[in-house]
Amino acid sequence: MITPPEVSWIAIAPDLILALGAAVVLLVEVQWKPAARVLGLVTAFSLVLAVGATLLQKLAVEDAMLAADPERLVAFSGMILMDGFAVFSRFALLGATVLGVLTGWRYIEGLGRRGAEALALIMLATVGFSIMVASNNLVMMFLGLEVGSIALYVLAGMSRERPESDEAAIKYFLLGSFASAFFVYGVALIYAGTGKLAILDIRAFFDQFIVTSPTVIYIGIGLVIAGLGFKVSAAPFHSWAPDVYQGAPAGVVGYMAAVAKIAGFAAMARILLTALGDLDSIWLPIVAALAALSMFVGSTLALVQGDVRRMLAYSGVAHAGFIMTGVVGGETQGILFYLAVYAVQLLGAFAVVVAVSGASGARSSIDDYRGLARRSPGLAGSFTVLLLGMAGLPLTSGFIAKFGVFTDAWNSGYEWLVVVAVLASVIAFAFYLRIIVAMYMDEAEEEAPALVPTVRWVVGLAVVATIAWGIFPGSLLDLAANALAL
Amino acid sequence: MLDSVTLADYLPIALMLVLAGLFVVGSLVASRFVRPDRPTPEKLDPYECGIVPEVEPIQRFPVKFYLVAMLFVIFDVEIIFLFAWASIYVRLGWFGVGAILIFTFFVFETLAYVWKRGALDWNVRQRSRYLPSDAVDEAA
Numbered sequence: 001m002i003t004p005p006e007v008s009w010i011a012i013a014p015d016l017i018l019a020l021g022a023a024v025v026l027l028v029e030v031q032w033k034p035a036a037r038v039l040g041l042v043t044a045f046s047l048v049l050a051v052g053a054t055l056l057q058k059l060a061v062e063d064a065m066l067a068a069d070p071e072r073l074v075a076f077s078g079m080i081l082m083d084g085f086a087v088f089s090r091f092a093l094l095g096a097t098v099l100g101v102l103t104g105w106r107y108i109e110g111l112g113r114r115g116a117e118a119l120a121l122i123m124l125a126t127v128g129f130s131i132m133v134a135s136n137n138l139v140m141m142f143l144g145l146e147v148g149s150i151a152l153y154v155l156a157g158m159s160r161e162r163p164e165s166d167e168a169a170i171k172y173f174l175l176g177s178f179a180s181a182f183f184v185y186g187v188a189l190i191y192a193g194t195g196k197l198a199i200l201d202i203r204a205f206f207d208q209f210i211v212t213s214p215t216v217i218y219i220g221i222g223l224v225i226a227g228l229g230f231k232v233s234a235a236p237f238h239s240w241a242p243d244v245y246q247g248a249p250a251g252v253v254g255y256m257a258a259v260a261k262i263a264g265f266a267a268m269a270r271i272l273l274t275a276l277g278d279l280d281s282i283w284l285p286i287v288a289a290l291a292a293l294s295m296f297v298g299s300t301l302a303l304v305q306g307d308v309r310r311m312l313a314y315s316g317v318a319h320a321g322f323i324m325t326g327v328v329g330g331e332t333q334g335i336l337f338y339l340a341v342y343a344v345q346l347l348g349a350f351a352v353v354v355a356v357s358g359a360s361g362a363r364s365s366i367d368d369y370r371g372l373a374r375r376s377p378g379l380a381g382s383f384t385v386l387l388l389g390m391a392g393l394p395l396t397s398g399f400i401a402k403f404g405v406f407t408d409a410w411n412s413g414y415e416w417l418v419v420v421a422v423l424a425s426v427i428a429f430a431f432y433l434r435i436i437v438a439m440y441m442d443e444a445e446e447e448a449p450a451l452v453p454t455v456r457w458v459v460g461l462a463v464v465a466t467i468a469w470g471i472f473p474g475s476l477l478d479l480a481a482n483a484l485a486l
Numbered sequence: 487m488l489d490s491v492t493l494a495d496y497l498p499i500a501l502m503l504v505l506a507g508l509f510v511v512g513s514l515v516a517s518r519f520v521r522p523d524r525p526t527p528e529k530l531d532p533y534e535c536g537i538v539p540e541v542e543p544i545q546r547f548p549v550k551f552y553l554v555a556m557l558f559v560i561f562d563v564e565i566i567f568l569f570a571w572a573s574i575y576v577r578l579g580w581f582g583v584g585a586i587l588i589f590t591f592f593v594f595e596t597l598a599y600v601w602k603r604g605a606l607d608w609n610v611r612q613r614s615r616y617l618p619s620d621a622v623d624e625a626a
Contacts, residue, residue: 004581023595030602 008075010060011082011134013053014090015127021046022120022127029116036109040101043119047098054090057082070486078198079137081486085332086134088483089266092340093133093259097126099347099461100255102454103354107251111158118158122255125151129263133270136199136486138187141267145183145231148263149176152256156248168247175230175240183227189220199275200486206278214279221283224271225290232264233257233313234290234320235297242305245313250357250364253309254350257316258343265323269335272327274485280330288328288417294321295424302431309364311431312349315390318428322405325421329408336480338401341469345389345398348462351455352383369435370442376449380439382463387432389466392425397469400477553605557597564593 009016024046025039061084064072073082101108101122108115128147135141153176157169187197193216196202211217230237245253272283298318305311319342326335356372356379357364373380389396402425406418469476571578571586578585600606 004578007581007584019592023592026599027595030599 005077005079006075008080008082010053010057011073011075011080012131013056014050014094015130017050017053018046018123018127018130021050022123025116025120025123029113033113036115039116039119040105040108043101043123046123047094047101051091051094051098054087054094057090058084058087061087073486074136074200078200079140080131080134081136081199082134083486084483085266085270085336085485088336088479089133089262089339090130092262092336092343093126093130095340096255096258096262096343096347097122099344099351099458100252100258102458103254103347103351104249104251105454106354106452107249114158118155118252121151121155122252124148125155125256125259129259132263133266138190138197138199138271141270142180142184142187145263145267146180148259149180149231152176152260155252155256156244158252159249162247164247165249166247168244171240172244172248179227179230179237181227182223182230186220186223186225186227189216189223191220193217193220199270202275203277206276217279218282221272221276221279222286225268225283225286228264228268228271229290229320232261232268232320232323233317234324235294235317236290238294238297238314238317238320241316242310242313245316246307246309246364250309250350250354254347254353257313257350258346261316261320261323261346262339262343265327265335265339268327269332270485273330273332284328284412284414287324288414291321291324291328292417292420294318294324295421296321299424299427299431303427303434305366305431307365308353308369308435311366311435312346312353315428315431316346318424319390321424322402322421325409325414325417326405328414328417329405329410329412331404331408332483332485333477333480334401334404334408336483337473337477338405340476340480341397341401341466342390344462344465345386348386348459348466349383349390351458351462352379352386355379355451355455355459356449366435366438370438372439374443375447376451379449379451379459382459383439384436385463385466386459387435389470391429391432393429395467395470397466397473397476399470400473404477550605550608553600557600557605560593560596564590 021042025042028034028042029039061073061082064070065084070083074080075082101119104118104122108118111118125148128144128149128151130144132141132144132148135144153169153173156172157165159165190202191197193211193214194202194205196205226237230240233241241257245257248256272280272287276283295318298314298316298321302311302314302318305314323335323338323342326338353364356368369383372383385396389398392398392402402421406421409421410418567589568586571582575582575586
């Protein structure tokens, strides 16, 4: 007799809503060929509903925690988890999606009839990553990873008329598939070694048994780290990032980078901290080495970039290193806080790029930013705040985030990594400063860029969040602290 | 616990590999000795039926084949799921019905979308409605 898994609609409600939203957008488009605004409204409606469903999930999680009944949060026979960790990551993903759609709205509108595809792909990518962060099963996680990644590959190539976009899509697709293969091979080896696929079962397995011949599992862990390291663009798996950040349509790059980082690190935290927590003597050195390499490579290479989008890509590599420092620290609070803060700053920064160099973003050389302070002081000021936030200056959210992950890493005995991280932060400060100097010290050459209202909202929101979370980080820190994985 | 899984458990697979290899080599060698050997020019052609190719094809193939192949894969996957479900649908009960309905909805949604967008119109040359102006109809 087969017992069908218990259906828990609430556990997958946000994903179902967004998947339906994507289907509706596509069907409405082919049937009625409405104006882009209508499709945008459908998307906005789906996103609002999904956020509402995630709020309900949060309430359900709090209920279950009060009742001391965490079993309630395991859904679909242990495939999906609705724990605080998943809910927080989902909020971050949905927030990034909202900001991403707003940033890219002008671009999506300009795509004409293909705009519906862009909207649907954005929603489907969020569905995939949202399942990934909530999965308790490595195969489920892989499915979510693929759904999200494949949508992102297509998004990277949306601007068919620009060869750079094609190049970005092909590179992203080939290297991404390669990384997915690494990940799934690692999953297979972990399964071969333990006989378990569910995260919680793997943890129970290592609590219960001491593995006598663990080579297979070790190789599996290495492959999983390599696969996820690619997705979050950690060195030495970062080579795709600059080309994709530069080639993909500027309107959606910020979204792509943000959701991939959130989901990748949430999955990494789940696998390494929860499932393989007992084997930390194995993976801690690997992750620490990757973190140090990422911070060093990202910061130094960002110094020599002449293109703001490439610079943001290398800064993303450095940030992957900082977040990995948080993984070494072993506290989900630090990781989640950093992810949320960085995602907002990244999306805000790319909104500025869209404002300065246009929605398809043909050019984003640092020369375009010279004298921006004279042309449009508000935009230059906002970009300055966002860049300083990424650099981790005190009174910005970036400082609290960096401070959190550094403290965690220090407490877990990786003092040398913290030293490397602080050095890398100093190097990183130099290239953020380079843009700020170009904006304020140089003469204006061109007209002030025309700001699209939706882009203005995103920039404004990101700036407010960066300052507000920098001065009053308490509420977000509490949320992240309560977002515990089962 | 883990010691129960050893390389010896993979012995049947290894044996299978060896047997498969032996079968291939064996049947090729055996047929070489058993069959009559009377080649004619027709028999040595790459294809026994159809027109003998004169030159390598230089023009591009229509990308429609690619679309058909992709649609085929979609329906192939659908059949795999439907088949598994159909063989035990009684025991799965309403859960199975619900799951398969959601699944087929999204598959048919895909079909409806590509159909409406004209991906299945074989003879349509001009699809400029969907493409940026410079990418229209390169294959012509």
